[in-house]
Amino acid sequence: MEQNPKIALVTGGSRGLGKNMALSLARKGINVILTYHARADEALAVVADIQQLGQKAAALQLNTGDVSGFDTFVSQFTATLKETFGTDRFDFLINNAGIAANTPIGKTTTDDFDLLTNIHFKGVFFLTQHLLPLLNNGGRIINISTGLARFTSPGYAVYASLKGAIETLTKYMAAELGSRSITVNVVAPGAIETDFGGGIVRDNEHVNKHIASVTALGRVGLPDDIGGVVAFLCTEEARWINAQRIEVSGGMNL
Secondary structure (H helix, E strand, C coil), X not given: CCCCCCEEEECCCCCHHHHHHHHHHHHCCCEEEEEECCCHHHHHXXXXXXXXXCCCEEEEECCCCXXXXXXXXXXXXHHHHHHHHCCCCEEEEEEXXXXXXXXXXHHCCHHXXXXXXXXXXXXXXXHHHHXXXXXXXXXXXXXXXXXXXXXXXXCCXXXXXXXXXXXXXXXXXXXXXXXXXXXXXXXXXXXXXXXXXXXXXXXXXXXXXXXXXCECCCCCECHHHXXXXXXXXXXXXXXXXXXXXXXXXXXXXX
């Protein structure tokens, strides 16, 4: 294990895929700061799990859809870096936080649209902007998209379109940050059994069976299928992967 472990920030790291990413990073010998929206107890439980793996960890509250709070968050993040990790820089930014919302085009309100946009695009853009001065040269940014940016499922027009924007933004980030040797990639999960979207993939037998039937590997994805891919992108072996979309879906809708 490294003498001075690198540090990752995982937004939305207290549950679901974010939790799995945080734990997978810790297993690679990486320290982790994770953010949570409302459930501090869940976040602290993940911190304890990371510490059990032998890494340092901390949790901070953040609403990624409220850019007005980013200055305060950066101050808290900077203080945490100094107090818990003894540094003023970090290495890996994983923009994972998000919500699922089934909003058919004919029924989408402007409030629905603005909420999703603020969390899935505006928040990612400006949080990254705010954190770039603290990100080490040679660092990594991993943005999270969705298989729904490649194939369609009725009701996810806004969500998937915003993830499409994230995929384009990723390429621009990679181009602009290349001079700092920072790589930027997208991980696009397929349908995963978590509580995301009210747990529909996990808990609705019909939905689960349908997804398995259109997936080459014959089952629905699990959180353990995703976190390790994100962690791999933070390793030295992944240094030459840049501006790529990596779909982790088991081969959905091929």
